[in-house]
Amino acid sequence: MNIKMTKITESVTYAGVLNPGMRTFDVIMHTEYGTSYNSYVVDGSEKTAIIEASHISFGNAYKGIIDEALGGKTPDYLILNHTEPDHSGCVKQVVQWFPYIEIVCTKAASIYLKNITNNDSLNFKIVKTGDELDLGGKTLQFYAAPFLHWPDSMFTYLPQDKVAFTCDFLGSHYCEPQVFDTDVTYPKKYIDSLKNYYDCIFAPFKPYVLSGLDILNSLDVEIVCPSHGPVLTSGGNLNTVKDAYLEWSTVVERENVLIPIFYCSAYGNTKKIAQAVQKGILQIFPNAECETYNIKNHNIAELAGLLNGCDAFLLGPLTINRDVVPPIWQLLAHADAINMAKRSVALFGSFGWSGEGFAHTAMRLQQLKCNLYDEQFKVNFVPTEEDLANAVAFGKRFAQTV
Ligand SMILES: Cc1cc2nc3c(=O)[nH]c(=O)nc-3n(C[C@H](O)[C@H](O)[C@H](O)COP(=O)(O)O)c2cc1C
Ligand SMILES: [Fe+2]
Ligand SMILES: [Fe+2]
Structure with a gap:
């Protein structure tokens, strides 16, 4: 089952694939509630971008979803905020479907992607903090966010719509057949899976998590589009989830020394x-x-x-x-x-x-x-x-x- 085509804002369309049956992620993580591989289409008046691709096992499903979200347009850019194969697995297919697509990512991501796709002729546009891309009335701005989750990671911000695309950051392996946090059917299970995701993916990178929160807090953000789990909204869970990340990443000074x-x-x-x-x-x-x-x-x-x-x-x-x-x-x-x-x-x-x-x-x-x-x-x-x-x-x- 997949989610019916959903608009996040007037220019952003959800194009994610559901994997409700996943029970293990990255070997180290038990995932009781499956996951979603979220992808998004951003339309400007001149250009169209896809943000994140999908897992290799879901190539066919992803093709159907991305075609529907594109509505007949040919995408100009594939923004890859992070190249772990749960997002980059379909890149090989994406460049076959859209041979002129430019892949927008950090320098580190471009190096990893060459060896993930075994393709030396990918069409890269390397970006760093401060760079931006004009889609025509809509701008994508880039912020390096290393170690959230890999050294290659970045955030993409769409100021006109107040939307940040943060890939794994603030995400969760949690699968329900709707897009927005306000529609989650089992909020307690969602929060449990958010914590499990943080513990397994981000706990080793606490100082980087705090830097990621600083980036988001320096921007006017009303919606966060992560690469897994519900889309976070300011009227829904966005502040709760940011506060949880802050609490989990802040090292509390202990009164007494701990020597087990x-x-x-x-x-x-x-x-x-x-x-x-x-x-x-x-x-x-x-x-x-x-x-x-x-x-x-x-x-x-x-x-x-x-x-x-x-x-x-x-x-x-x-x-x-x-x-x-x-x-x-x-x-x-x-x-x-x-x-x-x-x-x-x-x-x-x-x-x-x-x-x-x-x-x-x-x-x-x-x-x-x-x-x-x-x-x-x-x-x-x-x-x-x-x-x-x-x-x-x-x-x-x-x-x-x-
Ligand atoms: C089944 C078994 C196998 C053992 N194999 C070794 C061994 O290969 N090398 C060694 O130095 N001691 C070996 N020992 C000895 C234990 O390390 C030793 O009895 C030790 O005092 C056990 O400490 P404990 O009372 O904290 O269990 C073995 C003990 C048992 C019961
Ligand atoms: Fe990741
Ligand atoms: Fe991921």
Whole structure:
């Protein structure tokens, strides 16, 4: 099913494709409510532009929709605010359908697109902040918006209609068979999917999100046309969604230092060491939020939040069969690699003979560019009272480096 042709303003027509069945996006994201690949046609008196294309799997549906939205006109420009294949997948077909079309995008986008389409002869018009395109009575203005979502990203603004096209920014993987935010049938589900989208796509890029909001706030915008989910209007959700992005991207100063201690333990040895290390840390930071977490007993999303939001952390990597156990890998697979650099971390735990868990975990932490504490606190099998006293001292030493 697709949405019947809908006018956003007198000169902007919605031309999106629905994918209600999508349940996974970019491998990393579960999408309970499907998505839409929004595309738009902007008509001036002289020229016509398409903004964003579509996913390669939906080429035929997109052709029907774009033809209807174009109403017999031949498009002069394809504005690509971002080249991830959920928007650029159909570019190959678009240039076959409209061979004279000029592709308007940032320099980075042009480089990516050559390798996404494997076509060296695309007709590019490279733009940067401050550039504009006259369609005849309608102007498209461009604003570089790097990392929203990729380094190639930009926003396009149509001042005469007060419309901003922001691609992924303020978007959501949420599919309903209508265009405007004011028509959403399940507002709670929509807000849940907006948050899920922010967490999976934009959470690693908080400073860039704030810059994106600054761009929008410097313009007179009444409608935001994103590339996924409902079109946002000033009478509908636009301000709510902008406020949510602001709140989610603003780093709140914590009163107390957060140093979580994660571990796995089959027979309780690593657990005892974790508790002793915790004592040491609390001697240096009496008010620290310094809980111990047996990874198997907790929800991984909760632990990932602690890992990605902490000041420093400790890991107790249990060794079983010459490898570190899977929950440790699983936790580190949830590390926000973009923001882990220089995060202080120390390793502790019990082992039996070869103790590979330590080296394997250290390697992963180095890949994440963490600041790995030189000293690793290792105990052979069951810790003695003396070992536990040494673990307390180890915790103190590590805390003093944070
Ligand atoms: C099934 C199993 C396999 C193990 N394999 C290894 C190993 O390959 N290398 C090693 O150093 N220790 C190995 N160990 C020993 C544990 O690392 C050791 O018993 C340690 O004290 C367990 O700590 P915990 O009480 O925190 O679980 C193994 C233990 C078990 C139960
Ligand atoms: Fe994207
Ligand atoms: Fe996207």
